[in-house]
Amino acid sequence: MSSAAAIESVETARTVKPGSRAWRRFCRHRLALFGIAAIVLMVLASVVGPWLIPFDQLKIDIRHRFAPPPWEGHLFGTDMLGRDLLVRLLMAGRISLSIGFLAMIVSTAFGTFIGVTAGYYGGAIRVALMRFVDAMLCFPSIFLLLILAAFIQPSVATITLIIAATSWMEVARVVEGQVRSLRERDFILAAEMIGAPGRYVMLRELLPNAIGPIVVAATLTVARAVLMEAYVSFLGYGIQAPMASWGNMLNNAQQYLGSAPWLAIFPGLMITLSVASFNFVGDGLRDALDARLDLR
Amino acid sequence: MANFLLGRLLQSLVLLFIVSIIGFAVLHLAPGGPLSQFALVPGLSKEDLARIAHEMGLDRPLPVQYWEWLTRLLGGDWGHSYRDNQPVLAVIGGRLSATLELMGAAILISVVVGVWIGVMGAIRSYSIFDMLATVGAMVALSIPTFWFGLIVIYAFSVHLGWLPPGNRTTVGSESTFLDYLHHLIAPAMVLALVEVAIWSRYMRASMLDVINQDYIRTARAKGLPERTVLWHHALRNALLPMIALAGVEIPTLLGGALVTETVFTWPGMGRLLLDSLGYRDYPVVMGILMFSALLALLGNLFADIFAAVADPRIRLT
Numbered sequence: 001m002s003s004a005a006a007i008e009s010v011e012t013a014r015t016v017k018p019g020s021r022a023w024r025r026f027c028r029h030r031l032a033l034f035g036i037a038a039i040v041l042m043v044l045a046s047v048v049g050p051w052l053i054p055f056d057q058l059k060i061d062i063r064h065r066f067a068p069p070p071w072e073g074h075l076f077g078t079d080m081l082g083r084d085l086l087v088r089l090l091m092a093g094r095i096s097l098s099i100g101f102l103a104m105i106v107s108t109a110f111g112t113f114i115g116v117t118a119g120y121y122g123g124a125i126r127v128a129l130m131r132f133v134d135a136m137l138c139f140p141s142i143f144l145l146l147i148l149a150a151f152i153q154p155s156v157a158t159i160t161l162i163i164a165a166t167s168w169m170e171v172a173r174v175v176e177g178q179v180r181s182l183r184e185r186d187f188i189l190a191a192e193m194i195g196a197p198g199r200y201v202m203l204r205e206l207l208p209n210a211i212g213p214i215v216v217a218a219t220l221t222v223a224r225a226v227l228m229e230a231y232v233s234f235l236g237y238g239i240q241a242p243m244a245s246w247g248n249m250l251n252n253a254q255q256y257l258g259s260a261p262w263l264a265i266f267p268g269l270m271i272t273l274s275v276a277s278f279n280f281v282g283d284g285l286r287d288a289l290d291a292r293l294d295l296r
Numbered sequence: 297m298a299n300f301l302l303g304r305l306l307q308s309l310v311l312l313f314i315v316s317i318i319g320f321a322v323l324h325l326a327p328g329g330p331l332s333q334f335a336l337v338p339g340l341s342k343e344d345l346a347r348i349a350h351e352m353g354l355d356r357p358l359p360v361q362y363w364e365w366l367t368r369l370l371g372g373d374w375g376h377s378y379r380d381n382q383p384v385l386a387v388i389g390g391r392l393s394a395t396l397e398l399m400g401a402a403i404l405i406s407v408v409v410g411v412w413i414g415v416m417g418a419i420r421s422y423s424i425f426d427m428l429a430t431v432g433a434m435v436a437l438s439i440p441t442f443w444f445g446l447i448v449i450y451a452f453s454v455h456l457g458w459l460p461p462g463n464r465t466t467v468g469s470e471s472t473f474l475d476y477l478h479h480l481i482a483p484a485m486v487l488a489l490v491e492v493a494i495w496s497r498y499m500r501a502s503m504l505d506v507i508n509q510d511y512i513r514t515a516r517a518k519g520l521p522e523r524t525v526l527w528h529h530a531l532r533n534a535l536l537p538m539i540a541l542a543g544v545e546i547p548t549l550l551g552g553a554l555v556t557e558t559v560f561t562w563p564g565m566g567r568l569l570l571d572s573l574g575y576r577d578y579p580v581v582m583g584i585l586m587f588s589a590l591l592a593l594l595g596n597l598f599a600d601i602f603a604a605v606a607d608p609r610i611r612l613t
Binding site: 031131132134135136137138139140141142143144146147148150151223227230231234235237247250253254257258261264265267268271272275276279280283 | 435449454550555
């Protein structure tokens, strides 16, 4: 057998298995790409869309209540006050997506801070902080969220903070685990040996090396935050009317389920689409970052 | 084993203690306390309000209030509802069975369906079925529970008329077992959706782990039929790590139950929490918080013990 044939046979043998793995990665990436495209589209539509539609989100039009979609320019129909549903969906997108992104930033920052501190110092500090995380995870997060939301004057800012306050624990756990394992590596020991202060080691050495899992957790946190906003607003403690959010557009929808099902269907589809998109991107990122770790 | 149990119990108690402090602080530091329900009563003076606050013990410093609540709790007294003066335990107890029933049905569905999807996905990994199950699980995790509830009501109650749109029994008729079951199907299905997704993902991973083990190759080499190998040898081992999952999932299930109960007007603990929040009924809210944390911790503890009993390789230390 010539050496060329041998190489060829090795190559064909190899292409069978990695082929299916590549197919899987392709599929996963396709989902992540779909997710990114959907997110960009939704953000663009929410920002620009309301200017392009000739209806105001608050304009009440009693003669055209419950117009089924599509109705004389009301592409998605109208609600119980005759307001155009599409404009309201897009305006609600501004609110819901901003809450998702802002809550992600706040909770990721806080969770990372707790995680790095616990992982770097270890000992009693670690035990105390991580026990606190465990205790917070004992509650169903929706319980805590509701209790906080029920007592605090709801606004975009407070709802964002409340959601962040109940979503930082996962990030903290991920970061703590990562930092704890990095802490024993040579480059950290080296940094400490040359007398680098703790703050420098945490910010300049540990944090950049833990950035992968943080990015993944942050992406998934946006999905969670959008979902959480929908839950509290649906239950009446979140964003208040007349301001629209995807969640509060649904809290009147149940009584009109028989006569005007589109009022329930469209906002729910928007929530599912956005949450799924962020989950897809998070999943794709995790795969991509894992692959890089494997190559090293 | 005894040492392990004692350690875990102590750990759980410490956690419960922290949980109670968090809950108490959040409730009592928030503005608009239980007195706000009297604020709109006409003819009630500032002095009257102060007197009511004093009688309810709300004018004392927070740590003192917490200490009194805690000592009474340790003595078995969970306090009385501000709303109708019923003992908190009785109020929660009256709602507990409905929630447990709903959760039980949802767990049953998710275990059966989730395990089946997971095993099939692992056996035919990267097939069309597996791809669909993977994407489907991620989408299922993204659907808001309450919206799925609305869609189920729209499809099965409004449109097809097969299932009742809510409540636990038909109002005004004799409650039979079949009637209960009929009312349970839709909410249990809705609550189970997220759990089915989670169970199928974990089950797939666990099954994939197992079917690449040596003892599975041995079983195949012995000439056992593939079905026996997969559904007897592999499944039993792949199910072991799932026991822990059942414990961990309790808070998620409870949270889902709250939303599901709201949509289906199900008289359980979740609805009770919402109602009590509206009334600023601190003792009941505190009771529900403690109860759900207790349930979560017990779930984890039992899962650990159960896993050790089922799998002798696990050493509890």
